[in-house]
Amino acid sequence: MADNTSTTSGSNHANPSASSSSLPRNSLETSPSYIHNAAYRPQSQFSFPPAAQPEIVRAYQKDTYYKDLFTSQVSDVVRSLFGTRVQHSHLSSISLIGSLGYYLLSTSSIPGMGDGRGGQTLGEEYVNAIPQDLKTRRIVTRSKRLAWLLLHVLGPYSLTKLYSAMRRHAIASKQTYDTAEQRARARARALDKLPPKPITSLHRRLVTFLTAKLPALETLQSSDGWLAYLSAAHLMLFYLGGSFYSAAQRVVGVGYISTIPKRPGYMPPSYEVLGVLLGIQLSVKLLLELRSYRRSTNVSKHTSSELNDSEENNGIDERRGGGIDPATTVVIDRNVFSHTSQPAKRQSSASSHSRSSIIVDLLYPHLPEEVLHQNSASKQRQSDEIAIAKLNTSAATTNAHSTLQCTLCMDQRSPHKGTSTVTECGHVFDWACINAWLAEKVYSLFPPSPFPI
Incomplete structure (x- = not known):
């Protein structure tokens, strides 16, 4: 009996794997040695649900509010350091610096803390949303987040400057070509030569096409411009079930996940009705634009055909009678x-x-006799009146420069544009300056509510 016991114990010592295999699996996995030796394997899929559309919209609204607040503070600093004139002449640059500074400061990580991926913006913290790379299904890296923010802030500004520079270059090149042709025709006319042939190079045709087809930047940015239509179409796609609220987010491929636990069977609110209504509105506007474009094209064709017919008739008359x-x-x-x-x-x-x-x-107008037959005294009196009128005109011009000065920006107003505004106290301002001042001082005029919004 003892021999059997010793044999069994010896076999157990000789084969420890057998003894460990005889243990239950749960007790093996919870043993300290197993936990210490096992390697951590991160999951490839997040278990967090995607952020709902109202959460994304609320996050962007909160970021826009704090971004405008930070930009107004930067504008106040520029005005206190350099004056009002510099502030109003560099509004776009100040807005760019404010937006870029807000996003970089709110998303930059503190050295020595975190994983170096960057923090959340104030809007993302407000709704508990975290940016997610839709390709890898992980939190966005610092490089991708930086590319997203730079494209979101610097993209519109760079495209605006590039478009304006390209249009100015096209207009200047076309004016150069036209001036050269006019000088060549005048030179040939003075020398009794045939007029030179017009320049038909590829660059000339490209410049003419761009000058005729590229609208002004103000037209593109207006409420009926193509940029407004593209923005509305992008917003329609978001309302119809998308997850990209900005164009930069769509280009980079960044979405949002929500860290708020949802109840079982929870259905987030949807904006599909707004997307359908916006799609109907865009379709109607597009049809109206196509109709007006077709009508203007027909009118231009009819006008050009009439001009060609008249030119042909004039040419026939000239050939008949040496026209x-x-x-x-x-x-x-x-x-x-x-x-x-x-x-x-x-x-x-x-x-x-x-x-x-x-x-x-x-x-020939019928002039009075006293005008036709003037003596020397009347001519001298008329010349004196002309000299007095010139002096009064110069004095009025000097007075106008001081009168047409805006009290806010100290720049000259443009009354012919209809932008001058008179307050009850009698001061005259430029309406654009009043709007800019109200946009800067809206935080002080309307203090924040004590209740969270």
């Missing part, structure tokens, strides 16, 4: 004068050259 060339001659009181030489030479009567030419007779 009048408007580039080298001019008709004054049924008489044809050639302006290719100095002074102009009279050629012949216009009635025998062209019947289809439109000839406008000169109108």
Whole structure:
């Protein structure tokens, strides 16, 4: 009996794996040695649900509020250091610095703390949302987050500056080509030569096309511009079930996950109805724009065909009777004068050259006799009145420069644009300056509510 016991114990000592295999699996996994030796394997999928559309919208609204507040403080610092004129002349740069500073300061991680991925913005903290890389299903890295923020802030600013510079270059190049052609035609006319052929290079055609097709930046940014339509289309896609509220977020591929636990069977509110209504509105606007474009195209074609017909008729009349060339001659009181030489030479009567030419007779006003027959005293009095009028005009111009000065920005107002505003106290301001001042002082005029919003 003892021998059997010793044999059994010896076999157990010789084969420890057998003894460990005889232990229950739960007790093996919870043993300290197993926990110490086992390697941690992170999960490849997050168990957090995606953030709902109201949470994303609320986060962006909160970020916009704090970004505008930070930008207004930066604007106050610039005004106190450099003055109001510098502040109003660099509004776009101040807005760029404020937006970039807010996002960089709110998302930068403190050295020695965290994993170096960056923090959340104030809006993301408000709704407990964390940015997620949709490809790897993990929290966004610092480089991707930085690319997203730079594209979100610097993208519109860079595209605006690039578009304005390209349009200015196209307009300047077209003006250079037109000036060169006009000088060449004038030189050929002075030398009695044939006019040179117009420049038809690829660069000239490209410049002409861009000048004719590229609208002004103010037109693109207006409420009926293409940028407004693109922004509304992107917002419609978000309302119809998307997760990208900004274009930069869609380009980089960054979404949001929510860390708030949801109840079983919870269905977040959806904005699909707003997306459908916005899609209907965009469709109606697009149809109206296409209709107006088609109508304007038909009108331009009809006008060009009429001009071509009139030019052909004029050419036929000129070939029949040695017609009048408007580039080298001019008709004054049924008489044809050639302006290719100095002074102009009279050629012949216009009635025998062209019947289809439109000839406008000169109108000689019937002047009073006292004007036609003035003596030396009246002429001297008239010259004195002209000199006095010039002095009054110069004085009025000097007074106008001081009167047309805005009290806020100390710059000259433009009354012909209809932007001048008179307050009850009698001071005259520029309406744009009042809007800018109210935008800066809105925080002091309307203090924050003691209750959280």
